[in-house]
Amino acid sequence: MSKIGYFYTDCLVPMAGNNPYATTEDNSGELSTNAEVYSLPSKKLVALQLRSVFIKRKSRPFCEQLLAWVRSSGCAGVVVLASSHSHQRSDPQLRSTPFRYLLTPSMQKNVQNKIKSLNWQEMEKSPCMPEMDDSGLCVRIPGGGITKALYDESCAKEIPMAVLLKFVSEGDNIPDAVGLVEHVNEWLEMIEPRGADPTVPTSPWRVPSSWRLLFGSGLPPALF
Structure with a gap:
């Protein structure tokens, strides 16, 4: 790109x-x-x-700016790639795929059938306030940053949006990134999926050169 x-x-x-x-x-x-x-x-x-x-108390204004740009640009739809804390999964979530999706009502009209054919799993609702037994149910994305705010604003403003996320843990998230983009590719078919061409043994994705620096340089030989 x-x-x-x-x-x-x-x-x-x-x-x-x-x-x-x-x-x-x-x-x-x-x-x-x-x-x-x-x-x-x-x-x-x-x-x-x-x-x-984000600067403190600036995440919601950013959501408003971003969605205003999306609307003025005439985008057909928005796909948000995000993550959520894996250590806060419920028992059913632990026993199933680590991927989840959410669709705003205006996006459901266009892609619901395609999503269903992929057998993807929608993000479950959970208690809005986990510490209270009588709390109502709502969609929660712990560790998802502005993802939930973007989704809620898009629902209110009738913006077609899909949220695709993966439950992840702290550490080396390169496999999570590759897994998430392959998950997206099942739907959007941006490139030929892995394994589609038997003559190509490696992943079709190009890894950014900056990823070599994620964990710094190796240990200095002088230590040994």
């Missing part, structure tokens, strides 16, 4: 760095910011990549 711009907002902590998707020495020095926009015209796909945390 080609970078086509950035999403300007005062809701995220400012950030600047080198190109996280560098492929050569020539483009490694390109500047990256806290919220950038990429596009793939052949698939009519636009992606917003967030790389910074």
Whole structure:
């Protein structure tokens, strides 16, 4: 995907760095910011990549800004990729797939049949206040950041949105990222799925060059 711009907002902590998707020495020095926009015209796909945390009390204004941009841009639909704390799963969730989805009412009209054919599992409702026995049921996404707020706002504003998430734990989340994008690909069919071509033994996904730095460099030989 080609970078086509950035999403300007005062809701995220400012950030600047080198190109996280560098492929050569020539483009490694390109500047990256806290919220950038990429596009793939052949698939009519636009992606917003967030790389910074929210300033205190600024997450809800960001949701409003983002959804206003989505509406003014005429997007056919929005797919939010997110995660949720695996240690807060219920017993039924522990015994099933780690993937879940949510659809706003306006998105259900278009994709409900396709989603059902994939046998995906919808995010279960749980007590709104787990510490209270008589608490009502609602959708909760512990550790999901702004995901729930985005979903609720999209429901209220009739914006077609799908939330796809995976229960994850702290640590090396590279396998979780690859698993989530393969899950999305079952629906959107962005690329040929893994194993579809027997002559291609490796994963079809290209790993960002910046992932080499997730855990820093190796141990210094001087230690030994």
